[in-house]
Amino acid sequence: MAGWIHMVTARTPTNIAVIKYWGKRDESLILPVNDSISVTLDPEHLCTTTTVAVSPGFDQDRMWLNGKEISLSGGRYQNCLREIRARAEDFEDNERGIKIAKQDWQKLRVHIASYNNFPTAAGLASSAAGFACLVFALAKLMNAKEDPSQLSAIARQGSGSACRSLYGGFVKWIMGKEENGSDSLAVQLVDENHWDDLVIIIAVVSSRQKETSSTTGMRDTVETSMLLQHRAKVEVVPKRIVKMEEAIQNHDFSSFAQLTCSDSNQFHAVCLDTCPPIFYMNDTSHRIISCIEKWNRSEESPQVAYTFDAGPNAVLIARNRKTAALLLQRMLYFFPPSADTDMSSYVLGDKSILKDAGIQGINDVDALPPPPEMKDKVPAQRNGGEVSYFICTRPGRGPLLLSEADESLALLDHSTGLPK
Ligand code: DP6
Structure with a gap:
């Protein structure tokens, strides 16, 4: 050299x-x-x-x-x-x-x-x-x-x-x-540091499907979707941007969650409106949305926001640590690890949330009761193996030399x- x-x-x-x-x-x-x-x-x-x-x-x-x-x-x-x-x-x-x-x-x-x-x-x-x-x-x-x-x-x-x-x-x-x-x-x-109560849990969803890249997907959308044109109009995204900035400034979690979920759902609706239609979410993604929606509705105000990018993984944002522990309990109840997976490789990142949720091992997952909002409903399906693993994290800092x-x-x- x-x-x-x-x-x-x-x-x-x-x-x-x-x-x-x-x-x-x-x-x-x-x-x-x-x-x-x-x-x-x-x-x-x-x-x-x-x-x-x-x-x-x-x-x-x-x-x-x-x-x-x-x-x-x-x-x-x-x-x-x-x-x-x-x-x-x-x-x-x-x-x-x-x-x-x-x-x-x-x-x-x-x-x-x-x-x-x-x-x-x-x-x-x-x-x-x-x-x-x-x-x-x-x-x-x-x-x-x-x-x-x-x-x-x-x-x-x-x-x-x-x-x-x-x-x-x-x-x-x-x-x-x-x-x-x-x-x-x-x-x-x-x-x-502005909103450091927030906790983020990512569900990495098992997927066999090869996804359409964002680049090709959005090119097809621009060429074929009428809904995208509606989305860009003043009363949709520009208005949401203003409201989202307000929600962030004021730590207004209800508004934040409502805007985040609506915008994720509209993005996936735009994908569906594309010719040929693009499916990024799968059945597991939909089950996660149902779980959060049901829980949020049973409370006075939303506890968790969900958002999905160009793939089936769920990014769940909880209003604070206490809610995050309850969220993790729900996720592990509905999506327990498959038989050959141990807990330490199933929940990654900030594992202290797992401790807050009172879960040490697989026996604690097996013993989880159905979430209260499920009461009087048909017994919930527990879908082992649908989620590859969870990552517990939080809002973080920018680039570092x-x-x-x-x-x-x-x-x-x-x-x-x-x-x-
Ligand atoms: C769904 O930034 O990956 O994640 O600009 O073509 O490289 P290119 O696309 P990319 O698209 C990201 C799309 C999204 C939404 C988002 O991050 O805002």
């Missing part, structure tokens, strides 16, 4: 939309037909870690995702690399004798290694965290001085939802008006620039 290697490692969260982005008005710049709002998930449980390295010894841009080399030739990667290179600044490390002038960045090649701390196959938004992390890490490496909003407009060109992962807490992606996309970017509404000094965190080797 000729010469020095300069590298940076960063960690970026994933996010889940509570008002959905679905449909582009510009395919190549990735400009949406409406604003969207998301909550950032705690990177401790769901995040992407990316190391980016530069060296005069590298002869081409290369990337490894979860240890496997992938092609960078796609337009989305190229757009992100080009935009960051265009904003690169002089870099100097006197100690190591590294000096990179602004214009040198165009000629220097990069190596990128990225790793998700959650299974990619689970259908959780990996592209959001992935592109956000790539852009954030490259910007640090190349000493670009852009703020998170400006970086979000670059990450957006990798994957739309990625722009919302440049911030923690609750984030709004403003659709913008400009044709060149310069005003289509993310802003933080509140940070992760991991210590440049701590070589152990880097995914690339300091002497070869290749994956460790």
Whole structure:
């Protein structure tokens, strides 16, 4: 390896939309037909870690995702690399004798290694965290001085939802008006401490079906769905955006839950209105919705909000820890683990919720009584094996630069620039 290697490692969260982005008005710049709002998930449980390295010894841009080399030739990667290179600044490390002038960045090649701390196959938004992390890490490496909003407009060109992962807490992606996309970017509404009562439980639903990608799905929707046009009108999404911002500012869980559930359901209705129709939710997803709806109706005000992206997994947002424990009891009652699964691999993330729910082992799950709102009804069906596992998490922080000094965190080797 000729010469020095300069590298940076960063960690970026994933996010889940509570008002959905679905449909582009510009395919190549990735400009949406409406604003969207998301909550950032705690990177401790769901995040992407990316190391980016530069060296005069590298002869081409290369990337490894979860240890496997992938092609960078796609337009989305190229757009992100080009935009960051265009904003690169002089870099100097006197100690190591590294000096990179602004214009040198165009000629220097990069190596990128990225790793998700959650299974990619689970259908959780990996592209959001992935592109956000790539852009954030490259910007640090190349000493670009852009703020998170400006970086979000670059990450957006990798994957739309990625722009919302440049911030923690609750984030709004403003659709913008400009044709060149310069005003289509993310802003933080509140940070992760503003509404820290919230607990998020993700049900990773077993699925055999190969899902339609968001990109192709929303392209078909834009071309064929009348309902999408109705959705983008002032009285639907724009109004919901205003109400959602108010609900978040005021910690108004009832309004938050009502808007979140309605918007998820409308997004899936729009998918059904697409020709050919797109089915992202399955029977298990529908059973989860029924369970939450029944429970919410039996209480004075909603306890839990549900939302589903382009797949059958449920993201359930509970108003506080107490509700989250009750939610987990209900989920485990209806969806116990299959016989060969042990509890420690069935409930992941913040396992203290399991303790709050009074569940230590499978015997406690077997002994769970039916939820009170089920009383006097036909005996409930318990559907073992329909859920692969649960992840307990919470709203979380934005991107983080991991210590440049701590070589152990880097995914690339300091002497070869290749994956460790
Ligand atoms: C259902 O951001 O994955 O998750 O911009 O084509 O990469 P591209 O699509 P992507 O779409 C996400 C859609 C969604 C809703 C949302 O996150 O707002």
